[in-house]
Amino acid sequence: MTCEQVLSVEVTENNAGSFPIGVRILVVESDPTCLRIVSKMLQVFGYEVKTATRATDALHILREKEDEINLILTETHLPDMDQYEILEMVGELSSSPIVVFSADNNESTILGCLFKGAELYLVKPVIKNDVKNLWQLTYRTKLKTAVSGEGSNTFHGGSAEQNTSSLTVGNPSSTMGMTDQKGKRKELEETDNDHEYIDNLTALKKSKLVWTNELHNIFLQALRILGVDGAHPKKILQHMNVPGLKKENVSSHLQKYRLYLKREQDGMQKTMVRDCRPSSTFNPQGGPMSVHSLGFVHSPTHVNSNYNGILIPNYVQVDSQSKQLCPSYPNSNHTEIITTTDGSFSSFDQKGKYSVDEHLNQGTTLSNTGTHGPTFLGNSQQQVQFPLPQPQPLPEKEDESEILDIATMEELELLAMEKEFLEDLKNDLW
DNA sequence: CATGTAATAT
DNA sequence: AATATTACAT
Numbered sequence: 174m175t176c177e178q179v180l181s182v183e184v185t186e187n188n189a190g191s192f193p194i195g196v197r198i199l200v201v202e203s204d205p206t207c208l209r210i211v212s213k214m215l216q217v218f219g220y221e222v223k224t225a226t227r228a229t230d231a232l233h234i235l236r237e238k239e240d241e242i243n244l245i246l247t248e249t250h251l252p253d254m255d256q257y258e259i260l261e262m263v264g265e266l267s268s269s270p271i272v273v274f275s276a277d278n279n280e281s282t283i284l285g286c287l288f289k290g291a292e293l294y295l296v297k298p299v300i301k302n303d304v305k306n307l308w309q310l311t312y313r314t315k316l317k318t319a320v321s322g323e324g325s326n327t328f329h330g331g332s333a334e335q336n337t338s339s340l341t342v343g344n345p346s347s348t349m350g351m352t353d354q355k356g357k358r359k360e361l362e363e364t365d366n367d368h369e370y371i372d373n374l375t376a377l378k379k380s381k382l383v384w385t386n387e388l389h390n391i392f393l394q395a396l397r398i399l400g401v402d403g404a405h406p407k408k409i410l411q412h413m414n415v416p417g418l419k420k421e422n423v424s425s426h427l428q429k430y431r432l433y434l435k436r437e438q439d440g441m442q443k444t445m446v447r448d449c450r451p452s453s454t455f456n457p458q459g460g461p462m463s464v465h466s467l468g469f470v471h472s473p474t475h476v477n478s479n480y481n482g483i484l485i486p487n488y489v490q491v492d493s494q495s496k497q498l499c500p501s502y503p504n505s506n507h508t509e510i511i512t513t514t515d516g517s518f519s520s521f522d523q524k525g526k527y528s529v530d531e532h533l534n535q536g537t538t539l540s541n542t543g544t545h546g547p548t549f550l551g552n553s554q555q556q557v558q559f560p561l562p563q564p565q566p567l568p569e570k571e572d573e574s575e576i577l578d579i580a581t582m583e584e585l586e587l588l589a590m591e592k593e594f595l596e597d598l599k600n601d602l603w
Numbered sequence: 604c605a606t607g608t609a610a611t612a613t
Numbered sequence: 614a615a616t617a618t619t620a621c622a623t
């Protein structure tokens with residue numbers, strides 16, 4: 174299923190204790206569909222979800238068992254209460270952090286909610302990345318209150334530290350404790366749902382690595398440095414020096430890469446048979462190949478295939494390139510790779526995102542938004558150098574997607590992901 | 604063990 | 614389609 178794409182929570186050996194399981198979140202939302210979707214999203218991530226469609230219901234729940242709610246996610250435009258009134262009243266009843274989610278992106282509204290005590294303001298539509306780490310708010314406020322003296326805000330079921338056992342693989346049954354909540358969805362065939370939950374929770378760990386052009390370039394660089402003889406997964410991994418990258422990743426990629434090389438080679442031997450080559454992703458230009466006499470492939474600017482590039486004979490020394498990884502945005506899980514070349518080559522710094530990072534795991538696998546095309550390297554004796562930015566022959570280039578800037582691309586990605594998520598929800602639930 | 608390869612799964 | 618995973622041979 175697409176669980177892997179949807180599910181990704183920061184869970185590692187080190188911080189496995191910090192996990193939403195055991196965090197009870199109250200979702201207040203008047204629109205039933207929205208309520209269900211958000212609730213499902215939260216549940217999938219391991220939250221225990223309680224719901225209310227009216228402000229009075231929410232207040233009632235809080236009055237009844239206030240100490241069991243660790244987090245409150247609420248819409249402000251509720252039919253039976255004023256916009257900020259809900260915040261005030263909830264704030265009186267509960268010390269748990271309040272997160273507002275609303276379609277209203279008016280600045281004054283946002284500031285108003287924050288001023289009225291909201292910890293966080295999310296603009297609808299809410300996506301998985303918005304909700305998956307909300308539990309951290311509870312942790313933060315818990316620390317806050319602990320420091321300030323009163324440790325009243327204790328988690329039910331010990332989610333902060335002890336619950337790691339429930340996550341340790343192989344013991345999914347212990348996580349079932351959370352499904353006994355208010356048999357809301359009890360009516361449905363529970364086996365399916367439960368299995369789904371188990372699968373979901375156990376699948377939380379893995380997110381797929383995406384070989385961006387940048388990552389692939391590092392890969393190629395390692396190959397060149399190591400030479401054909403030493404190009405084994407372990408060494409490659411070392412030389413790539415990308416945090417979180419595992420040998421299996423390299424192995425898999427290497428395998429496919431070699432496969433590609435072989436195919437490429439075979440294709441070459443059939444010198445210029447017209448349509449012998451299908452317009453695969455490796456040869457996105459389609460028809461006649463755009464290979465110059467030197468075997469230097471001029472890459473189109475929009476290729477997302479990873480197995481491009483050709484291994485250069487090992488005598489080719491490549492400069493001493495230094496790789497450097499640095500976090501792009503503080504709250505972003507993505508990593509920006511900056512590779513610099515010295516001297517003779519124009520130093521290029523490509524921004525790219527890849528989802529390696531098993532440590533600070535994240536799930537969003539943004540496709541490449543590289544500005545440069547993939548770097549094809551010559552396979553002839555002559556070495557062709559890395560970045561080949563030549564935008565000149567682009568008058569008739571179609572592909573409107575290139576025109577979009579990165580921000581827009583990312584936005585579209587997120588929207589697409591959300592759409593996909595909602596689709597899955599529909600398929601699974603209805 | 605680590606690796607290469609094919610087949611298969613997600 | 615791109616990666617991951619597995620099985621098996623080396």
